[in-house]
Amino acid sequence: MDSFGHFDDAAREYVITRPDTPWPWINYMGTGDFFSLISNTAGGYCFCRDAKFRRILRYRYNGVPMDSGGRYFYVKDGANIWNPGWKPCKTPLDFYECRHGMGYSRITGEKDGLRAEVLFFVPLDHRCEVHRLKLENRSGRTKKIQLYSFVEWCLWNAATDMENFQRNLSTGEVEVEPDAIYHKTEYRERRNHYAFYGVNRPFAGFDTDRETFLGMYNGFDAPVQVLSGTSGNSVAHGWSPVAAERFDLELAPGAAEELIFVLGYVENPPEAKFEIPGVINKAQAREMLAAYATGVQVDAAFAALRAYWDDLLGRFVVASTVPELDRTVNVWNQYQCMITFFMSRSASYFESGIGRGMGFRDSNQDLAGIVHLIPDRARQRILDIAATQFPDGGCYHQYQPLTKRGNNDIGGGFGDDPLWLIFGTVAYLKETGDFSILDEPVPFDNVPGSEVTLLEHLKISFRRVATNLGPHGLTLIGRADWNDCLNLNCFSLDPDESFQTTENVAGGKAESLMIAGLFVAEGKDFAELLDRLGDAAASGVRAAVQAMEDAVKEHGWDGEWFLRAYDFDGRKIGSRECEEGKVFIESQGWCAMARIGAAEGLCDKALDAAVKYLECEHGLVLNVPAYSSYLYQYGEISSYPQGYKENGGIFCHNNPWVIIAEAMAGRADDAWRHYCKITPAFGTADQALRKVEPYVFCQMVAGKEAARPGEGKNSWLTGTAAWTWKCVSEFILGVKPQYDGLLIEPCIPLDKGSYRIHRRFREAEYDITIRLVGGPGKVFIPYAPGRHVLEVEL
Ligand code: BGC
Ligand code: NOJ
Secondary structure, eight states: OOOOEEEETTTTEEEEOOSOOSSOOEEEEOSSSEEEEEETTSBEEEEESOTTTTEEEOOBTTOSSSSBOBOEEEEEETTEEEOTTOTTTTOOOSEEEEEEETTEEEEEEEETTEEEEEEEEOOSSSSEEEEEEEEEEOSSSOEEEEEEEEEEEEEEOTTGGGTOHHHHHHHOBEEEETTEEEEOTTTTTTOOEEEEEEESSOOSEEEEEHHHHHOTTOOTTOOHHHHHTOOOOBOOBSSOEEEEEEEEEEEOTTOEEEEEEEEEEEEOOGGGOEEETTEEOOHHHHHHHHHTSSHHHHHHHHHHHHHHHHHHHTSEEEEOSOHHHHHIIIIIHHHHHHHHHHHTTSBSSSSBSSSOOEEHHHHHHHHTTTTTTOHHHHHHHHHHHHTTBOTTSOBBSEEOTTTOOBOTTTOBOBTTHHHHHHHHHHHHHHHHOOGGGGGOEEOSTTOTTOOEEHHHHHHHHHHHHHTOBOTTSOBBOBTOOSSTTOOOSOOOOOTTSOTTTOOOOTTOOOEEHHHHHHHHHHHHHHHHHHHHHTOTHHHHHHHHHHHHHHHHHHHSBOSSSBOOEEOTTSOEESSTTOSSOOEEHHHHHHHHHTTTTTTTTHHHHHHHHIIIIIEETTEEOSEESOOOSOOTTTGGGGGSOTTBTTBTSEEGGGHHHHHHHHHHTTOHHHHHHHHHHHOGGGOGGGHHHHOSOTTSOEEEEOOTTSSSTTOEEEESSSTHHHHHHHIIIIIISOEEEETTEEEEOOOOOGGGOOEEEEEEETTEEEEEEEEOSSOOOOEEEEOOSEEEEEEEEO
């Protein structure tokens, strides 16, 4: 089988060994508010804060050829023209390698004895990408070459950049200095920001007008200036501004050259926009260029970035006998959690950066993956999210990162949303013990003066769901629940309306067993929290939870598994009575995690049903049989062909729900098997089939009813990251943060032997050796600051 790369565990890198991966395999750079996406051929783009409104590089989604646009270096070595990352010229290279690491990528190409290695990273301290290019003449001959750098600017708003050409093609403006090209489109009016691409030596020639550089009818693979070894020294006026810089270099045999490029973004105070009228104030850009002018400075900045990740990834480290487990837990899963937290669902190679804001539900779940890493940012995120809530507990489904305001276009009314605020806050509290967050004043809908405490928001959230019950005493689904394609209260026959925003029929009474399970699980957590606070509301919460458990047992059990829902007309979904969509995963996961009917054996039966009906070679599918035709009563779920997405795909996000429930039921073998199936490090054998990156989880892998089961899609930005993290760290390896300490309660097959965990927890460091002798069992370790070395035998 074709292999495209392998893990380098010691370096925390994935090494891609051929450029023609089955799909671009990308990485992310950035830790603050400047972020970049970079593929294994240097494609991609960067933005500051908001992928829609502050897009710096232009990128063409779904272009032909795939992955067009990026930071391209061209080497013209006589008649040979090539790129270190292979694209866009695709000249065959004698050597190619891309190493995706933590917040950086290093791409190396070699042709005819000339080696070019480019290190790309976003430093901790500045809003820029650094591109350090090392050239080395390994041939026995002197090389006289031309080197070109190239990026294409986006006119800031990534959406209008792709549609409003009657305006855009007239607005582009640049300034050129001997060692930097400045992109200042719209700076003359309301924008106080510009971008630049500079380098630590003067260039021999340049172009800023795209067509002058490429030629009107050429692609990125054949720029006319590169073909002829020249520059047009063009200054863009409108059309499409770019930054292409030329260097004429001579390298003796064995000689090396290093060029350092900085692709930066600057915001100026409105009163200090210009140096002289019409000329932008470049002070900050010059400061940034000076900060990365030498190799020594770049080494130091890169070392600082590595130290940042060393510190984060030093907080939870497992040493087991299973390398796939260790590399997933210690590196890639935590890394993906960070990226997902930063990006929410905005910018990936499947999310265009112009569509979605931050999801209320998504962002709360993302917290579970990062509270142990960046608790301060988690704290702020919780407060931001809560501030978009309405006084009645309802929520905007999304909010915009730039303004932090709820997004009216997407609407609200998803029945599950309010409960996720409890989920996220509890995760934060158990990790940090920082109860002060509960006293923070938080407004409703960002309206100043409307503040109540965060705790009050949680109460309102709970009440909102507790008081919106349907005919069976089960939770109403609203617009949809976690499965936002299960649209039970709207009936769309119009292909031009979005399922996500179609108006619901008023008074719809469809009920969700997924929310019922979530309500019970989160209700129990909430009651425990209220007890700790000595808050009398706990008893009311417990009563509501008890009533819900009774309702689920009475109306939500189908004999062998939990029902999924009752539709608008009160008919069952996810029942043996149904011809299609008989068994669904979400209600098995949530009701079993909530341990509803555990004593009566319902959880075990539900988990058995998941194994029997939903499991396939690559994981657990969402529903079986998938819907074979469009059913307007169910909405978007039935819009997908069978086996894809929410219609019978392996929606990886919900697999950990079942895995956690398996662990809670003490079923270690089942939990482990399900975990291995969705974790890419265990299954990279057929990389071509999987298509997407073998180092990160994807949202969906095509299910057993699909045309190509096992094909992955929507890699990177998915709640799968946080949920698999929770599942493996807390339930498989069994290190559960509690209010007063760590509960060690693993559920892992005995043949995996013993393992060691290093866990930073608040002001403490724990080194725990866990020896499995008979299991299951648990040990509570009370929290105490300091260093603790412990052995646990279970
Ligand atoms: C997808 C969902 C997604 C939703 C919102 C739907 O088309 O199937 O997975 O959450 O759109 O963007
Ligand atoms: C992706 C969305 O981001 C998430 O909110 C939703 O729960 C899942 N799709 C399932 O529909």
